[in-house]
Amino acid sequence: MRHRRREPAPGVFRLVLPLPFPGLDRVNAYLLHDDEGSLLVDCGMWDPAAEDGGFAELRAAVDGTGHSIEDIGALIITHAHIDHFGMAGRVVEEAGCELWMHEAARDQLEMYGDPGTLAEEMRAMLADHGVGPDEIGELTAFEDWRPFVHSLTGATRRLEGGETFDAGGRTWTVIHTPGHDLAHICLWASDDRILISGDTLLGSITPHIDFRRGDDNPLGDYLASLAKIEALEPALVLPGHGRPFEDGAERARVTARHHDRRLGAIVQVVRREPHTASEITNEIFGDTLLNFERRLAIGEALAHLAYLRRNGEVERIESEDKKFLYKKKSRRARDIDDDDQ
Numbered sequence: 001m002r003h004r005r006r007e008p009a010p011g012v013f014r015l016v017l018p019l020p021f022p023g024l025d026r027v028n029a030y031l032l033h034d035d036e037g038s039l040l041v042d043c044g045m046w047d048p049a050a051e052d053g054g055f056a057e058l059r060a061a062v063d064g065t066g067h068s069i070e071d072i073g074a075l076i077i078t079h080a081h082i083d084h085f086g087m088a089g090r091v092v093e094e095a096g097c098e099l100w101m102h103e104a105a106r107d108q109l110e111m112y113g114d115p116g117t118l119a120e121e122m123r124a125m126l127a128d129h130g131v132g133p134d135e136i137g138e139l140t141a142f143e144d145w146r147p148f149v150h151s152l153t154g155a156t157r158r159l160e161g162g163e164t165f166d167a168g169g170r171t172w173t174v175i176h177t178p179g180h181d182l183a184h185i186c187l188w189a190s191d192d193r194i195l196i197s198g199d200t201l202l203g204s205i206t207p208h209i210d211f212r213r214g215d216d217n218p219l220g221d222y223l224a225s226l227a228k229i230e231a232l233e234p235a236l237v238l239p240g241h242g243r244p245f246e247d248g249a250e251r252a253r254v255t256a257r258h259h260d261r262r263l264g265a266i267v268q269v270v271r272r273e274p275h276t277a278s279e280i281t282n283e284i285f286g287d288t289l290l291n292f293e294r295r296l297a298i299g300e301a302l303a304h305l306a307y308l309r310r311n312g313e314v315e316r317i318e319s320e321d322k323k324f325l326y327k328k329k330s331r332r333a334r335d336i337d338d339d340d341q
């Protein structure tokens with residue numbers, strides 16, 4: 001890839017790194033540089049098929065800014081998905097830098113280290129929700145991410161949100177924005193209203209909201225994170241994928257409306273009779289998705305169902321063959337629930 005110098009704001013350089021996925025072929029990292037040195041936000045994926053695992057590409061991208069990997073004092077990760085984090089161990093090794101991540105990212109790293117348990121939990125969850133045994137094997141064939149992570153380097157500084165630091169000639173505040181990932185953070189520079197948004201807010205696509213066994217209400221978290229961003233009114237958003245864009249508040253509203261519509265569509269599906277999550281996924285996303293895409297679609301449907309259960313619009317019942325079914329709650333049942341609280 002050719003790397004030209006992209007500087008969407010003074011001292012803030014956008015690095016565009018390749019990904020080997022058909023639907024998602026690039027990821028952004030950002031180099032924040034001033035006289036004190038450099039800080040790197042995200043670092044791309046470790047790709048065993050690429051030259052030096054893709055590190056040569058990252059080095060070329062940093063060189064293109066006129067700065068150098070060796071000057072990086074800290075690598076800060078918006079969230080530990082492979083496309084943003086996979087190269088981290090190598091960067092830490094080369095630059096001898098610190099690694100800052102949200103404290104909840106530890107769970108994510110543990111999952112990477114233990115794909116057997118991860119896949120087992122996923123199989124159990126899909127069975128609970130009406131996915132047939134043959135299909136479960138196909139859907140969970142892609143839960144081992146280890147090839148795409150250089151090493152499971154732990155954070156040298158664990159963030160929780162609210163911390164501030166100086167980089168690229170301005171002060172940044174860490175904002176915890178769970179939803180797309182429980183440990184997701186955005187970086188906010190209030191002086192010139194710049195938001196580095198990771199995958200929480202993207203310009204032309206909506207980020208995937210997943211659901212795993214034991215999750216509480218990831219979509220509720222996500223909508224709250226969007227509201228946080230809307231209130232900040234970012235003038236410039238630097239996303240994890242795609243071009244920088246203006247008016248972050250409007251994009252946050254549009255993204256929230258997308259989920260509102262999907263919630264409404266799901267309520268329509270379960271209005272007359274109970275459905276499994278698998279059936280609901282077919283109704284909402286179509287039944288032609290294959291393997292990993294369908295796994296993601298089921299996760300997305302479950303995140304919406306968890307939200308609807310939480311706010312009392314939908315209830316979950318168990319069928320005779322021990323599968324979970326979802327149905328719209330009658331007004332009467334909702335009133336009784338309200339009295340309980």
Ligand SMILES: [Zn+2]
Pocket residue numbers: 079081180181199
């Ligand atoms: Zn992500």
Ligand SMILES: [Zn+2]
Pocket residue numbers: 027081083084199240241
């Ligand atoms: Zn991403």
